[in-house]
Amino acid sequence: MSGHHISSAKFLWGIGIALFFLTFVTVAVTWIQIPEPWNIVVAIGIAVVKALLVVLFFMNLYWDSKFNSLLFIFSLIFFGLMIGITLLDTLFRNDPTPLF
Amino acid sequence: MNRLIEYMLPPAKSTLAGETDALFAFINISSFIFIIGITLTMLYFAWRYRRKSDDDVTPVISHNNILEITWSVIPLILVIIVFSWGYSTYMKKISPPSDAYEVRVVGKSWLWEFHYDNGNVSVNELHVPENRPVKLIMSSDDVIHSFYVPDFRVKMDVLPNRYTSVWFEATEQGESTVYCTEYCGTAHSNMLATVHVHSQEDFEDWLETSGGSGEDLPPVERGEMLVQQNACMTCHSTDGSRLTGPTFQGAWGSDVPLENGETVQFDENYVRESILEPNAKVHQGFQPVMPSYAGTLDDRQIDAIIEYIKTLQ
Amino acid sequence: MSSTSATEEKRLDHVQHHFVDSEQQFESAKMGMWVFIVTEILMFGGLFVAYIVYRSWYPELYLEASTQLNAFWGMVNTFVLIGSSLTVAMAIRSAQLNQIKGLIYNLYITIGLAFTFMVIKYFEYSEKLGKGIAPGEYYTYDGLEHEKANIFFSIYYMMTGLHGVHVTIGIGLMIWLVVKAKKNVFHSEYYTPVEITGLYWHLVDIIWIFLFPLLYLID
């Protein structure tokens, strides 16, 4: 049965500690100034790893039915489309300026 | 068919109107063929295969991949043609020639102001030369408006925080209507203007002489002209009827009740203030929606308007 | 696990009439929650779009304005929320193992951590409001030069505010779970509400995991 995975307490604590550690890392990297745009990439990268840990092992998606994963991925895809296509407008506006 | 399409469209009075109309006709004709074809097929089937008895046995025709591909690919080709055609004309519509004559357009609720390079300002009438590209740089003072001239097949929203532009090259002398097509409140449907297309010389004459000065007229007549030119009558009637704003008739000398309960005398100073800073003292029961005319009207013009209002008893 | 006749009876009274068995009901409820999580992601997604669009327009605004946010307390709150996520996961584990006491304890800790989060948030908000960094047109702070500073804080307040609303709802749900757990409703064969609330809570955590670097850690 896909839905009843029981994680060991040790395992859950392991994930928790990994999350604490990554939180510390993401704060720590702001002390060493990483140049634009890599600081954003690093910050988001760490956040993505943390979110993945939560989703896969706290929310048990790793052991869950494939369709639930599909749902989750779809929500991210549509969020990506929403932001991506909106940026096609907001980043490429070319406004005229009056001569007088 | 051609006559129907001609009937459907307003007269084409700009250089790019023809191209737009051609695509309009193309889509209309091909849609027409499709709609008639499919409808007739449908009706024919409905008649030819009508139920004869409740025990009718129908053949098992569950799918046909060749058909599916055919009726996917043919429309696909057609829409790609339409898309490319539409896009190429659109690119022309948004790329003004570099030598275009520039006019500043300001949309306010609910009038259009046109500023020319010599400092002239005209309200609700745009004067342009014939056969010369004209580029309008537009902005709004309040909400979103949209500048639309059907005869030229151009339209562009007028935004409060940015400049937008349209351009056209009028091919015929005469007048065309400008509409506001982005809903902007009470008098949205009265936010009209007229484009006057002159010959090059007439346009230059107009630019030098008029600009709507009328300085040589007696003050009352000049005031009346200004009230018309500046679209005051969109909101203020001269016959006592209630529009978006209070009427001018009988206003002079009266006590104007304000929203806060106070009253103020309708005198020279009140008129002057109301023109330059319209929302400082708003008549009770009316919305604070009037745009400011500071920079549009000078003191002499305001004097003339005051003289005119005095006559409306 | 002992399957006495008493638990056998209890095992069934939660199955609603239109489900064939407990398993189908559990799977349905969980899928329902995942679908709901999709809507939550898209809802916060809207705010993230506003965030990203304005950041792409005014990167300097974000650099300047985020100095007003206290990264230390942001970090503490991150620890608090991750901790609560951990205890929720432990709570589910307790329920799965029929350890009702453990379930209740873990829920208590979670509620405590959630309150801690809200209290810290409260101090952060009041410190800002005291300076005049209020949302919208009530923004009166003049320590920032950027003319659109109010918009950054509007986005900040909307994002953290909506997140805070979710945390509050989460606290309510946890309390409801505690009440039910005390009535002995849950057992290893039926812990659907715990599982579902857990999913919700983890989502709240994930959103904060993104809010923290995006709002606090712009250096």
Add this chain to the structure above:
Amino acid sequence: MATSEASTTYKKIQVRRYKPEENPEKNYLNEEKGLWAWLTTVDHKKIGLMYLASIAFFFLVGGILALILRTELWTPARSFLDADLYNQVFTLHGAIMVFFFLVPSVPTVLGNFVLPLQLGAKDVAFPRLNLASFYIYLIGALFTLTAILTGGVDTGWTFYTPYSATTGGNVIMMTLGVFILGFSSILTGVNFIVTIHKLRSPGMTWAKLPLNLWALYATSIIQILATPVLAITLLLLTMERALGIGIFDPALGGDPVLYQHFFWFYSHPAVYIMIVPGFGIISEVVSTFSKKIIFGYWAIALSSLAIAFIGFLVWGHHMFTAGQSSLANLVFSFLTFMVGIPTGIKIFNWVATMYKGSIDMKTPMVYVMIFLFLFMIGGFTGIMVGALSVDIHLHDTYYVVAHFHYVMVGGMVMAFLGGIHYWWPKMFGKMYSELWAKIAAGILFIGFNMTFLPQFIMGSQGMPRRYFNYLEQFQPFHQTSTVGAYLMGTGFLIVAIYLTYSLFKGKKAGPNPWGSRALEWQTASPPPLHNFEHIPVIINGPYDYHKPMSEFQLGVASKHNGHHAEETVDVPESAQEKA
């Protein structure tokens, strides 16, 4: 009930034929009585009927508002409304019709009623959530009515900033109402997705899912992905008015075009929330009344999903003149045309289904023909306004108004009427007058075209939308349109009358008046409280008209009749294994 995902090992089950009862004594309408039983019911059929009543009410309100608008437009200048009131009326006509009628109508009325029946399930997955979503709908409606009574709203149903942030009236109440309504829509979507996944009866594989359910499935996906964005948009707008947060208000440094992106990210897919369930109805009706297997099952099923997906990527075609970048215009225009392809595929497949069928021109089929004709016009004029250069001319004119109404009224409302007429005997066990139904359909067809065809012409001649006054040259078109609107109103009135009449005096319908093979017709009309007295077992597709009727009425005895509290239940095997 094994689902395709869960059943990895095949079990042999003994099935037998269950012929639906001709005259059931007990049905869902008479088993529990009284107002309270209705208000607290979790039965999907009753909830569907309660939705039907509320939606009919809002359709009536929206329709009356439309007639007020059309009457005012009889003359170019003011006739009996002033401009502000006119603006409020068109705002409310749009908002009520879109949010309170078009979006919920097919999924909540016909979807709620038919979906579990077509699946062979006893109910939707979350019956209480279903009832909750009905009440959320009512609360949203209450907010909106309050907004109307306390100042009104004159922003247009699109709530464009900065106008909506600065105008008077009670905009906050209105946006909150629609915000709340959104959750009703979301919950319905959640319910349907889970129900279709988890509550299919044995043998109901994805390949045997009725096309109506594919359409509802696609709709639900759009609902759950798009509606939350509407929620956040309206929340931001509410905050814009309440606190002046400035994200969308240029006076405070915001960007009004960004609002339009937010708004249309929901509101364009919302158009597909409205029309895709209509497609589902058409598929069912075409097959039933042609007595023939549907042509291109997978083409129709997958094109629904394709429309749902691509429909998300085209919102910017509402903003071609709004001042977005030309790159965005390019992309949006291209994707807009791509939506046309799956829509076209559907139309071709429906017409092909009729080929060599045994076509019975009953009322639902008449509506299908009307739908196909009107929807084609709606679709092709969609191509017109999707073409960038032409749209620059036609944008925000009556052409767009006409296009939208051809798709929504000509398409969705006609499909809805078809669906109502198709499932009416199932809902109430009564037949309506076929003659009056056809007369009404004829009046609606003529009235509709009379109303909206002139709008195409005046639109392309340059008549802008949302105009209180207009130039005299457009008056003949407006007058024709007004006459048509009244004709249409008469048509709807006739429909309401003969349907109500049929409830009391209609002939008994019998379980399967149309001779359909679909599952919902293999139970009594009206159905029993828990839909089937047995668990249906499916071995054929829903459109397999070449197979004998007896093969569609198979099932196994139900372990419990739904009131399991009173009977002993075997412990499910799976649970035992675990224990």
